[in-house]
Amino acid sequence: MAPIRDKFTIHSKAIVCQDVELKGDITIGSGTIVHPKATIFAIAGAIVIGSGCIIEESAIIVNRRKEIMRIGDDNLFEIGCRVESPAIGNFNTISTRARVHHTVRIGSYCVIGAACVVVPTEEESLGDYTVFYGPASERRTWSGRGKVQEADLRHKHTEYLREMLPKFNRLRRGDGT
């Protein structure tokens, strides 16, 4: 296998802490926040992260596939989650210590609950508003109630972090700057 070429394209308005492990071809969009101790590995294909995402500490995002892994806008990856899915839409929440396998494509407005494991053996695409919950990772569909409030919270959260994180953490810049 060819060695992994590191190429980080970080938008000037993105906040990526120094203490983040990046490997491979990674593009991070504007306003996305990566907390310290997060890990993003593009082992085979590239990873493209949209704008306004929050990636918390010890979250792991891995792309083992050849194709480009596309992550949309305003997603929240909470503490210690592990995501390998090749496509993620917008406004999803991957909760604390959840795991999503590389066979799953995630739509928009999905929630993977705390410590849920989503590991189907066959390829699967999650429709919009899918929610996984409980110890057995059961699923149901969200009515979409409180969507605006949730979006507002997410928006304010990123805004807060954009202001606060640079005060206490050293930031990482892309190759270009």
Place this chain on the structure above:
Amino acid sequence: MEPPVYYSRAEFIETDTGNKVSRRATIAGPQNIILGGKTIISSGAIIRGDLRRTGPGHAVVISLGRYCLVGEGCIVRPPYKTYRGNFNYYPMKIGDHVHIGTSTIVEAATIGSHVVIGKNCVIGKFTIIKDCAQIADNTIVPPNTVIPALSLFAGSPGRFMEDLPESTQEMVEAQTKQYYTRFQPLDR
């Protein structure tokens, strides 16, 4: 008495008040964190003191009492919410004699004294844990839960299992003190 737990002197920093903090722990915003004394922070732990409440002046983000233990790979971070339209992180207070097991994630608002939290737990945002409560290993406590005093919680989602004996306070106190004395440096 049980055998001592050894650590290498080079790895830990010991403060005047007897706190032992691993160099391999990630402590963000240390000026906002208060350690009560004789508290141990193990390697790989992450403590987020940088997520402070906005507003003027000095803000304490995380305060830990005496004889606490933050296990290996633990993540302690304050909870957040919007209140009256303003987004904020809120301070976290942890009492004395609190042990937090390895790889546990804590986003509680308050943890009382003499609390024992097991391994691999997830303590949701704004959880309130009262004095002398215990949480079994692998428990997932949902956000905004209130765990009453002298109760054992377990499962996913974390539920009340049983009442603990009234001697719990003395037992935990003795245990945590003993752990601190057992935690000895090894020169090599």
